[in-house]
Structure formats: structure tokens, C-alpha cells
Amino acid sequence: xxxxxxxxxxxxxxxxxxxxxxxxxxxxxxxxxxxxxxxxxxxxxxxxxxxxxxxxxxxxxxxxxxxxxxxxxxxxxxxxxxxxxxxxxxxxxxxxxxxxxxxxxxxxxxxxxxxxxxxxxxxxxxxxxxxxxxxxxxxxxxxxxxxxxxxxxxxxxxxxxxxxxxxxxxxxxxxxxxxxxxxxxxxxxxxxxxxxxxxxxxxxxxxxxxxxxxxxxxxxxxxxxxxxxxxxxxxxxxxxxxxxxxxxxxxxxxxxxxxxxxxxxxxxxxxxxxxxxxxxxxxxxxxxxxxxxxxxxxxxxxxxxxxxxxxxxxxxxxxxxxxxxxxxxx
Numbered sequence: 001x002x003x004x005x006x007x008x009x010x011x012x013x014x015x016x017x018x019x020x021x022x023x024x025x026x027x028x029x030x031x032x033x034x035x036x037x038x039x040x041x042x043x044x045x046x047x048x049x050x051x052x053x054x055x056x057x058x059x060x061x062x063x064x065x066x067x068x069x070x071x072x073x074x075x076x077x078x079x080x081x082x083x084x085x086x087x088x089x090x091x092x093x094x095x096x097x098x099x100x101x102x103x104x105x106x107x108x109x110x111x112x113x114x115x116x117x118x119x120x121x122x123x124x125x126x127x128x129x130x131x132x133x134x135x136x137x138x139x140x141x142x143x144x145x146x147x148x149x150x151x152x153x154x155x156x157x158x159x160x161x162x163x164x165x166x167x168x169x170x171x172x173x174x175x176x177x178x179x180x181x182x183x184x185x186x187x188x189x190x191x192x193x194x195x196x197x198x199x200x201x202x203x204x205x206x207x208x209x210x211x212x213x214x215x216x217x218x219x220x221x222x223x224x225x226x227x228x229x230x231x232x233x234x235x236x237x238x239x240x241x242x243x244x245x246x247x248x249x250x251x252x253x254x255x256x257x258x259x260x261x262x263x264x265x266x267x268x269x270x271x272x273x274x275x276x277x278x279x280x281x282x283x284x285x286x287x288x289x290x291x292x293x294x295x296x297x298x299x300x301x302x303x304x305x306x307x308x309x310x311x312x313x314x315x316x317x318x319x320x321x322x323x324x325x326x327x328x329x330x
Contacts, residue, residue, distance in 0.1 A: 013326065017030075027046075028046075045114065049113070155174045155176075156173050157170075170183060171184040185202075199214075224239075288312040301328055302327070306322075306324055307324070
């Protein structure tokens with residue numbers, strides 16, 4: 001579900017519609033009205049191709065000969081060895097021989113294609129290859145293009161690797177307008193509940209690291225505690241989450257600005273599960289902003305959400321926000 005808050009005078013809302021076609025294609029339609037009253041929308045279609053690489057033999061009768069045919073198939077010595085095969089086929093036909101040499105690529109996990117369009121004329125095309133190169137590796141190829149704007153195209157390559165102890169990602173972005181290439185890499189390693197990770201961003205044109213961060217955490221099924229150094233370690237943030245019972249979750253987050261040598265923020269939050277179909281959330285920060293949210297599932301395919309943000313230090317002013325969201329799934 002997408003959640004957004006609205007000014008009381010705008011009375012806007014968000015709307016999500018999720019459908020699935022008989023062929024397995026998922027269609028998502030979204031509409032949103034912002035604080036300024038501007039309405040925007042998008043539509044997205046996502047389809048996963050079935051595994052490929054079937055082989056069939058011709059059933060037509062062949063003349064009997066001493067040598068019917070010779071065939072050689074070998075997997076390539078590379079990371080694609082489970083998917084890419086080299087084959088050589090030869091058979092006499094009475095006038096010489098009929099030979100074939102080629103490559104066969106078989107997709108064991110299939111390919112997912114996603115096409116999106118927004119009311120701002122942005123076309124978003126994405127091709128996802130899950131474990132097509134090697135186990136645990138996912139590759140996303142994305143192209144963004146706005147036909148109404150010159151030099152607006154951009155390409156992205158997202159790489160992800162996952163195994164029980166290490167998760168790593170790489171995001172490579174290319175902008176046609178200025179030819180700039182930048183990359184973001186993050187790695188997280190874990191062992192027996194202890195986690196350590198880092199992130200770095202690199203600008204190719206500047207030949208410099210533009211930002212970096214580090215993180216430490218300890219996680220159990222009941223609680224999680226973490227410490228993050230963000231924005232080149234200039235901001236230190238500590239967070240704690242605990243599942244009190246099957247109905248109540250609580251969390252807290254505090255930040256410290258190293259350069260300014262002062263606290264940068266404090267937040268307290270809680271989630272209460274009212275029943276199997278409904279829950280409520282509350283969050284309060286050190287600036288006196290209190291946020292309340294309620295969500296309930298009306299039926300198997302409809303969910304409604306309500307949100308309210310209050311400035312407790314200015315209750316008599318018009319700075320409060322209220323929002324609604326509605327999601328249809330089918």
C-alpha cells in the first residue's frame with residue numbers, strides 16, 4: 001500500500017489498484033494528490049517469462065545409413081555454464097553432409113519484464129534476470145525515458161548477490177544528458193545475529209567517493225539494535241526495535257550530529273495489531289510532531305488506510321495534515 005498525508009483543505013487521497021491477468025501479468029494503477037493539490041498517476045505492467053530451452057526432435061522418417069548423425073554438446077567453462085551450451089551437429093544427406101554449429105541459452109529461472117508509465121510522460125522499462133547468471137545473483141536492467149524532454153533518457157544496472165552470510169548490491173547509473181556515470185555499492189555480512197555493513201558512492205567524472213557510511217547491528221527474532229554512521233560519518237544514528245508480543249511492536253531512534261556536536265533527532269514509535277485484519281500506528285518526534293495511522297482490510301481485495309499528522313506545539317494553526325489511502329487487489 002502507498003501511504004500519503006494530505007492537508008485538510010485539499011482533501012486529497014491515494015488510490016492503488018492491483019490486478020492480475022489470466023496470463024500471469026500483474027497490472028498496478030496508482031493515483032495521488034499531493035499537498036499542493038497536484039494530481040499524478042502511473043500504470044505498470046509486470047510479466048514473468050516461463051523457463052525456456054526446450055528441445056524437440058523431428059519425427060519424420062530418415063533413410064537408414066551406416067552413420068545416422070553425430071552430435072556434440074558441451075557446457076561453456078564460465079559462470080554461464082549451467083545456462084549456455086555449445087553444440088555441433090553433423091549428418092550425411094547423400095550429397096555430402098549437413099553440419100550445424102551454435103549456442104543455446106536456456107533460462108532456468110525465467111525473465112521478468114516490467115513496463116511503467118506515469119502522467120508526467122515518464123516511460124520506465126525494466127528487465128530482471130533472477131539467478132540466470134549464477135546462484136544468488138540478480139541483475140536488473142532499467143531504462144528511463146521521457147519523450148517530451150530532450151536528453152532525458154537514463155540507464156541503470158542493478159546487481160545483487162545474496163547468500164546466507166553475505167548480501168551485496170551495486171547500482172550503476174548513466175545519464176544521457178550529461179554523460180555522467182555514478183555507482184553505489186553496499187555490502188552486509190552477518191554471523192549468529194551480528195551484522196556489519198558499509199556503503200560507498202563513486203562519481204566517475206569526479207573520480208572521487210562522494211559519500212560513505214558504516215553500520216553495526218545485532219538482530220534476534222524478538223529485538224534488533226543497530227548503530228549507523230551516515231553522510232560520511234557526520235551523523236550517528238542508533239535505533240532499537242522490539243516485538244513485545246504478538247500484537248505490540250515498539251521502536252526508538254536517536255541521532256547525533258558529530259560536526260555540530262548536538263542531537264539531531266529523536267523518534268518513538270509503536271504498532272498495535274487490533275485484530276487479524278487491522279492495525280494502528282503512532283509516532284512522536286522531538287519536534288512535537290505526532291503521527292497516527294490506521295489500516296484495515298475490508299475484504300479479500302480491499303484495504304483502506306487513514307492517517308493524521310499533528311503539530312502538538314501549534315494545535316490552533318492550520319499546519320496539520322490528514323490523508324487517506326485505498327488499495328484494490330484482484
